[in-house]
Amino acid sequence: MIDLKNLTIEKAHQSLLKGEFTCRELAQAYLEVIKEKNPRINAYLEVFDDVLDQADVAQKRFDSKTSTILTGIPFAVKDNILIKGRNVTSASKILQNYVASYDATVITKLKKQGAVFLGRTNMDEFALGGSTENSAYGVTKNPYDTKRVSGGTSGGSAASVASDMSLVALGSDTGGSIREPSAFCGVVGFKPTYGKVSRYGLMATTSSFDVIGPIAKTVEDAQIVFDVINGNDVLDSTSIKDDIYTEPKKKNKLSIGVPWSLINQEGIDPKVKDNFKEAVKNLESSGYKIKDIELPNCLALYYIINFAEVSTNLSRFDGVRYGVHKNGKNLLGDYLLSRGTGFGKESRRRILLGAYVLSAGYYDAYYGKAQKAREALRKEFKELFSKIDLILTPTSPIPAWEIGEKSDPLSMYLVDIFTVTANIIGVPAMSLPSGFLEIKGKNLPLGIQFMASHGREDLLFEIGQKFEAICS
Amino acid sequence: MENLAELARIELGEDEKKEILSDMKVILDYVNQIQEVKIPAKVGEQGRVDVESDYRPYNVWREDLPAGAGEGSFSRELIIEQFPDAQDNFLKVKKIL
Numbered sequence: 305m306i307d308l309k310n311l312t313i314e315k316a317h318q319s320l321l322k323g324e325f326t327c328r329e330l331a332q333a334y335l336e337v338i339k340e341k342n343p344r345i346n347a348y349l350e351v352f353d354d355v356l357d358q359a360d361v362a363q364k365r366f367d368s369k370t371s372t373i374l375t376g377i378p379f380a381v382k383d384n385i386l387i388k389g390r391n392v393t394s395a396s397k398i399l400q401n402y403v404a405s406y407d408a409t410v411i412t413k414l415k416k417q418g419a420v421f422l423g424r425t426n427m428d429e430f431a432l433g434g435s436t437e438n439s440a441y442g443v444t445k446n447p448y449d450t451k452r453v454s455g456g457t458s459g460g461s462a463a464s465v466a467s468d469m470s471l472v473a474l475g476s477d478t479g480g481s482i483r484e485p486s487a488f489c490g491v492v493g494f495k496p497t498y499g500k501v502s503r504y505g506l507m508a509t510t511s512s513f514d515v516i517g518p519i520a521k522t523v524e525d526a527q528i529v530f531d532v533i534n535g536n537d538v539l540d541s542t543s544i545k546d547d548i549y550t551e552p553k554k555k556n557k558l559s560i561g562v563p564w565s566l567i568n569q570e571g572i573d574p575k576v577k578d579n580f581k582e583a584v585k586n587l588e589s590s591g592y593k594i595k596d597i598e599l600p601n602c603l604a605l606y607y608i609i610n611f612a613e614v615s616t617n618l619s620r621f622d623g624v625r626y627g628v629h630k631n632g633k634n635l636l637g638d639y640l641l642s643r644g645t646g647f648g649k650e651s652r653r654r655i656l657l658g659a660y661v662l663s664a665g666y667y668d669a670y671y672g673k674a675q676k677a678r679e680a681l682r683k684e685f686k687e688l689f690s691k692i693d694l695i696l697t698p699t700s701p702i703p704a705w706e707i708g709e710k711s712d713p714l715s716m717y718l719v720d721i722f723t724v725t726a727n728i729i730g731v732p733a734m735s736l737p738s739g740f741l742e743i744k745g746k747n748l749p750l751g752i753q754f755m756a757s758h759g760r761e762d763l764l765f766e767i768g769q770k771f772e773a774i775c776s
Numbered sequence: 777m778e779n780l781a782e783l784a785r786i787e788l789g790e791d792e793k794k795e796i797l798s799d800m801k802v803i804l805d806y807v808n809q810i811q812e813v814k815i816p817a818k819v820g821e822q823g824r825v826d827v828e829s830d831y832r833p834y835n836v837w838r839e840d841l842p843a844g845a846g847e848g849s850f851s852r853e854l855i856i857e858q859f860p861d862a863q864d865n866f867l868k869v870k871k872i873l
Contacts, residue, residue: 388851405854541836604809615784622785624869629860635870636785644787652786653796656777657803659784670810677813714802 306333308468313377313525316471320366320376327366327376331359331420334378338422338469346444347454347463349383350391351423362418373528375418380470382461383424384431385516386505387411394507395439396429398621398628398646408505409540410474410516410533417532422470425460429648430618431478431509433457434719435710436485438650443707446488449746452704455485461519462489466749472529473519478509479606480699480723482517483735487699487751490737492768493519494526497758498730499544501530502537510613511542513606513727523736523768530761549759558767560592560754561692563599571718572701575741579750580698583738586774587696595692599725602681606724607717608661608674615658618651653713682729689757694767697722699735699751703743726755734764736771 306325319325325333335355342348352358355378362376381387384394386404388411393399407415414421428438436444436459444459446452447467454463458475462485465473475482477495486493494517501516508514518529537543562584567577588594623629623642630641647655661670688695700719710716726733733755740747752771756763777797781788788796861868 389854401858403854403858405851405858406849538838541838600813601809604807605813607803607807608810619785623860625867626855626858626860635872638870639785640787643785647786649792652788652792653799655784655786656780656796657800659780660800660804661807663780663783670807673810673813673815676815677810680813680815683816712802713799714806717803717806 306330308333308337308471311471312522313373313472313520313528316377317373317375320371327359327363327420328356330376331355331378331422334422334468334470337467341447341467341469344445344450345447345454345463345467345469346442347425347460347467347469348380348423349393349395349426349441349460352390352421355420355422358420362420365418372417374414374532376420378420378422378471379414380422380425380461380464380473381411382458382473382475383427384476384507384509385411385474386507387421390424392424392507393440394430395427395436395441396646396648396651397440398623398642399626400628402627404505406505409502409537411505413533413535425458425464425473427460427481428457429651430507430614431457431476431481431514432614432650432654434480434484434716435705436460437707438648440648445707446704446748448490448748449704452706452748453488455488455700455704457481457485458493458519459485459488462486462491462493465489465491465519465521472521472525474516474529474533475519476506476509476514476516477727478513479610479727480720482519483699483723483733483751483753484719486519486735487737487753488704488749490740490749490751491519491521492523492526492737493517493735493751494530494764495726495733496530496534496761497544497549497732498727499542500534500732500759500761502535502540502543504537504539508613508617510610510727511617512609512613515727523734523765523772526734526768527765549757555693558592558693558763559595559691560587560694560696561595561597561688562696563597566599566601566721567697569601571721572698573703576698576701576703576750579739579741580752583752583771584696587771590770590774597688597692597695599695599697600681601721602725602728603717603721605674605677605681606720606728608670609678609728611654611658611660612662612671613658614651615655615662618647618655621646650713678728681725685729685731685757693756693760693763695755697753697755699723699753703741703748703750722753731758732756732761732764734768736768738775
């Protein structure tokens, strides 16, 4: 029996090198857990039928001594990342039978390493939501309490890692979609700097916010995956060159800013705050300098840009070239019917909101104003990061909620208060497990979030490993 | 609302129109907070008050080349297979004019 619970990428790699188990045996072990747990959790929308074949191919690289750190490592992949020849749907009905005609750049990179893809994971439709309740294929349940949500939008990826249905997973983050489910499921969620990881082959939600990143059990695992998938890509025109952000000198002591006035607002669970204060105290006694900073609430700014870009990006799903096609009286009828029946409620709502904020009469008041505010915020952060190295907040103001509990869309949006800022300005951020909160006899995981300035992933990995050591 | 739905090419039922309309009112009311954000003003060249960028956006170009076979390439077959309607390997659509 392989001890999956305590397995990390490095440990698995060493065992594969030493021949303690084979790639096939490792993949088989995960398939068995998936078979046992997935019907209850619903993390995977599809488990690929060639997993063992992929593992055998990976094993050959160990036999020929051409293996790399990710060879044979079993990955779960979010259902909005394209793998050539495989079904991929963004958890939407409109793409029910869609088959990817090319590989996303991250997939090409992982294939080169010989990674094994276990299957595609559940998410909120087109990455719109915060709980996977917006999936057209049922909610992903939280492994710690199946009455509760796993978070979202990368809920399937986070739940798969948390319940040993995968060793590591790929997610995408538009406004917290990697970090929030990671916090809810007690795992590490890493959102890189915008443009560091190619978006080629990632279905676009909000193109100026989206980024692919790893969800893992440890900071080290997240770093290993990030090191492989990042890098400039000619196929993504918003991909950045490695030298675009100049690295300032290494400091001996990192200073951490905490936006207390934002955290002390209404709507933050007092127990989440207690857990957060404990984390701050522990960091302080480990020698980190904590400073009180001001951060604005950026939700309005985030959602205006999100609606606008979502409505534009989702206009490509028209039933003409691929996906669900419904026959109407004429071409317009085809569009109306295909899109009306193919999109779920939240997608339809955001498409309409986007059309509104972009419409001639309201453009200046909403989208135009939001773009200016975004630029002003970016400058504000530049100033802020000249005084501090990291920003620390809770990842989410509340723990995982009960399925169906949040029925009005606005209350769901408010959960993103701490995560959206990193996407608006494009800085890297990471959610780390920070303990548990007992509710109704179940222990629910909580998370804290660090943000660093552009290109400073290294600081996040450094503080992340320190914090893991403090917690263990 | 009906105008928006038509612009967005989405057919909505009567009940759903009402529901989405009331959701939208609440959401738009919330995001209207954006009006309170103070932007450090600067009079631009055309006398417009605007926020100044400290970076220059630039274009990223690449050659438009037909993708070859092998790794990283498109599958033409997979694309054609997924056309809702096809004739002689062309996408078939309804009459437009």
